[in-house]
Amino acid sequence: MDTEWKTLSAEAASLYRQGQYDRAIIVMKKALDVAEKTVGPDHPGVAICLSKLAELYRAQGQYAQAEPLCKRTLAIDEKAYGPNHPEVATDLNYLAELYRTLGQYAQAEPLYKRCLAIREKALGPNHPSVAQSLNNLAELYRAQGQYAQAEPLYKRCLSIREKALGPNHPNVAASLENLAALYKATNRLTEAEDLQKRAAAIRAIIGRDESSKSPERKGLTREQMDLLWMDRTQLTSLKASALDPNTTVLTVTATGGLLNLKKSLKASDIEWAEKVMAIAEQATAASQRQDYAKAIQFYKQALEQAPECDLYLMSIGCCLSNMGKHREGLPYLERAAKINPNDARVRSNLAAVRRMLHG
Numbered sequence: 001m002d003t004e005w006k007t008l009s010a011e012a013a014s015l016y017r018q019g020q021y022d023r024a025i026i027v028m029k030k031a032l033d034v035a036e037k038t039v040g041p042d043h044p045g046v047a048i049c050l051s052k053l054a055e056l057y058r059a060q061g062q063y064a065q066a067e068p069l070c071k072r073t074l075a076i077d078e079k080a081y082g083p084n085h086p087e088v089a090t091d092l093n094y095l096a097e098l099y100r101t102l103g104q105y106a107q108a109e110p111l112y113k114r115c116l117a118i119r120e121k122a123l124g125p126n127h128p129s130v131a132q133s134l135n136n137l138a139e140l141y142r143a144q145g146q147y148a149q150a151e152p153l154y155k156r157c158l159s160i161r162e163k164a165l166g167p168n169h170p171n172v173a174a175s176l177e178n179l180a181a182l183y184k185a186t187n188r189l190t191e192a193e194d195l196q197k198r199a200a201a202i203r204a205i206i207g208r209d210e211s212s213k214s215p216e217r218k219g220l221t222r223e224q225m226d227l228l229w230m231d232r233t234q235l236t237s238l239k240a241s242a243l244d245p246n247t248t249v250l251t252v253t254a255t256g257g258l259l260n261l262k263k264s265l266k267a268s269d270i271e272w273a274e275k276v277m278a279i280a281e282q283a284t285a286a287s288q289r290q291d292y293a294k295a296i297q298f299y300k301q302a303l304e305q306a307p308e309c310d311l312y313l314m315s316i317g318c319c320l321s322n323m324g325k326h327r328e329g330l331p332y333l334e335r336a337a338k339i340n341p342n343d344a345r346v347r348s349n350l351a352a353v354r355r356m357l358h359g
C-alpha cells in the first residue's frame with residue numbers, strides 16, 4: 001500500500017505528458033486519497049500529491065482549485081520540516097507564482113521575499129535557487145512597473161547564474177533577456193540591444209550543441225519553417241506531391257499566400273512537420289478555449305522539435321500577451337520578428353504588444 005500512491009502518481013505524470021489532463025487529475029486525486037489513508041494526512045508524501053494535483057489544475061488554468069492545495073502543501077511541509085527548510089521555500093515560490101499569474105501581486109510579494117530569505121540562509125547567497133528567487137521577485141516588480149526595485153535583483157541573478165552555471169547556460173540567456181526587457185521599458189535602448197545580442201549568441205551556441213545531439217534539433221531552414229505554417233490538409237497534399245519524381249517545385253497556398261518550396265525538401269521533412277504539427281494542434285485547441293497556459297506548454301514542446309520556429313515563438317508571445325503578460329511575451333515576438341522580419345503576421349502581433357506596453 002505504501003507504494004500504491006507512488007505508482008498512481010507516476011501514472012498521472014505519464015498521462016500529463018501525453019496531454020490527457022482530465023484523466024491525469026482523476027488518477028492524481030486517487031493517489032492523494034490513497035496516500036492520506038496510508039501515511040496520514042500530514043505526511044510529506046501527501047504534500048507531494050497535493051503539489052502535483054495543484055500543478056495539473058494550474059496547467060489547465062484552474063487556479064481556484066490549485067490555490068487551497070498549494071496552501072495545504074505549505075502547511076504540511078512547514079510542520080514536517082520546520083519553517084526555514086528549502087522544501088518550504090519551494091512551496092512558497094509555487095504559491096507566489098500562482099498569485100503572480102492571477103495578478104495578485106500584494107499576496108505574491110511577501111511569499112517571494114520569504115522564499116528568498118530561506119534559500120539564502122539554507123543554500124548560501126550564490127546558489128542557483130537563490131538566483132531563481134531573485135528573478136521571480138524582479139519579474140513581480142517589473143510587471144508592476146517598479147523598475148528601480150527590479151533592476152538590482154535582475155543584475156544579481158545574472159551574476160549568480162554566470163558564476164554557478166557558466167556564461168553560455170540557457171538561464172543566463174533568460175536573465176539577459178529579462179534585463180534587456182527592463183532596459184527597453186525604461187528607454188535604455190543601447191544597453192538593451194547589447195544584452196539581447198549576448199543572449200542571442202548564447203542561444204546560437206545552445207542550438208549548435210543541441211543539433212549535435214539529435215537530428216530533430218537541427219537548425220531549421222526557411223522552407224522547413226514554412227511547412228509548419230501550413231494547415232494539415234495542405235501538408236497532406238504536399239506530401240503526395242513530394243513523392244512525385246516529376247515535381248521540381250512544390251506550390252501550396254498557405255494562410256499567408258503562396259509558398260514555393262523547392263524539391264530539395266524530403267519526404268522525411270514532411271513527416272517531421274506532421275509530427276510537430278500534431279503537438280501544435282493541441283496548442284491551438286487550448287488557445288481557442290482561452291487556456292493559454294496549456295497552449296504555451298504545447299508550443300514549447302513543439303519548439304523542442306522545431307527550435308527557433310518563428311510561428312511557435314510568435315504564438316507563445318501572443319498567448320502570454322492574452323494572459324496580460326505583455327512584457328513576458330515581447331521577447332518571444334521579437335525573436336520571431338528577427339527570424340522572419342518580412343512576415344506581416346509577426347510584425348502585426350509585435351506592434352500590437354508594443355502598443356499595449358508603451359501606448
